[in-house]
Amino acid sequence: MITLHYESRFGLARGAVYIDGKPHLYAEGYEHDQSLIMVNVCSVARLKNKTGGLAFLLLADGSEAVLDVPQEVFAKLVEGAALEIEIIAEARQEKRARARLIGAAQGEPRRITPVQSLKDRLLAKAAAFGDVIESIVDFDALDAAEDGALNPSGPLSQGGYLSIERTRALIACDVDSAGGEGVLTPKSFAKACNERAVSDIGRRLRLSGLAGLVVMDLIGKRHDADRLRQLLLAGFGPEAEQLIVGPVGKFGTLEFVRPWGATPLMDTARTSVRAAHLLLREAVKRAESEPGRLLTLRAPPGTLDIIRPLLAASHDPLSAIIRLEAATRPEVIVT
Template structure:
């Protein structure tokens, strides 16, 4: 019987919620100060229809304050330019893609936020009902581990082998590699690897916040299509409604379509070039300063980091000073590599 547990790390300028499945991170939800609540999953807004693309059956919505979303429509429910609607965000924005909304009915007044999304604690409780939320040091450690795993490309498969998850603009490609998996019966070994990899892939895609088209390159040949289909349905069941799974193709691949609901975690934590962003590094630096401050209550602390990270950490440092006092400095050093974060006690 699978067990899920909830963790909530309340940090400076950022809170992180984790759902674990049998002790391993299954979801990581990140909320940061400065996020636009109008574009978060579940937010309700008054929106104005700014323009229409009839050929695409899509309306572009003005949510106010520069925020935008799109609204797919059916031919018999075509909105009118300038019309005001009440909408709900059902898919958060992605890099180069606007948020997707659904219409709730007619709206009144200027574009604005009507109902904010659920807070992080409520969101976690909605994912796993009747589960206690663990906070504090344990939650921080769990969130750090989840973040590290979410940013990896290669993941070990239980029993041996490696699974690679690589998102592209068009789809997410998943490759199953047998690696050093042992066994005299090659067909049995490949079958076990594929079945284990499907469960791992489902967990990792939820953790990374990835949806859309997914192509899984299975290992071996002569696959048991029925067994793989049953395993995929069970593994991706928590992502319903909206999951579609295709049969194993002639080239040994399985194709899936998963609903897109949240902004992919890689886009929250990383720059467009895939490198960890200054903001993410700044959050790590502040957490390290906070931990060191708790370990050495009377010490003065010094942090050294790259200039971009120091700039991103400035407003977070002001929040930290309110908690532990202004007994630390953050020094920008052009000689420090971007991802190196140094904290020492004076």
């Protein structure tokens, strides 16, 4: 069963897709994001310059992206040319967004893909797994999905633990047999932990947005490589065809590559948009617990600059009782 949990308020939204009771997708941000550097957004961009074997694009909204093309195509590109492109990977940490070339274009830089709501973008991704048969708002489910997106490490069902850590070079995963063996022998329990971890790694990476080279340190050194590969691909579902999976190494590691796509939520944890979203969510909770009181949102100026136009454009009844005040630390004051 596939369910969508979604909430939107003050022009900001968040949503989670659950499959058979587990979170697989989570997204948050502007309900109608105008950004041109989101995955699958097509636009006409200007080739800004070429340097060091890389082609840099300037998009209509002032953002930049790196053009991903073969060297034979790169050599024919002319600076200043208008190009139709599609974003294939969003910006992350110190990496710019990456785009693929669709072809030559005419005219000024502009958006081609219509703006979609965050809900519609989530539904489009969920469609790859089947029909979404239910759409509900369960705030506990949203919070659990958000936590999983920020913290992909965690216990495995029926025992064991899967640790997922991001480094500059790769995603390092460790399978641990912590949690007890029950009636299984140590060897059979380790085998079961490995299989559960390999089956669940796809869901956790999809939820968190982590990708690139992934190295899983399995328990032990002798493994049924074919069985593990089958479980890995099955766990990724419709994404499986995009993976590049290597053999199980002699030291008990399973390696594969998952292409980067959306920006991981952990990369946006300190942005002003997320800070604004968290502050407004806290304001809603305080208003529900103490109705009729005046709310003062204190936050740094950058966060208030995000909130101010959202309140001005909103017809939400809470907008009338919210005041803004500059401060170094975000907080909601009820008076």
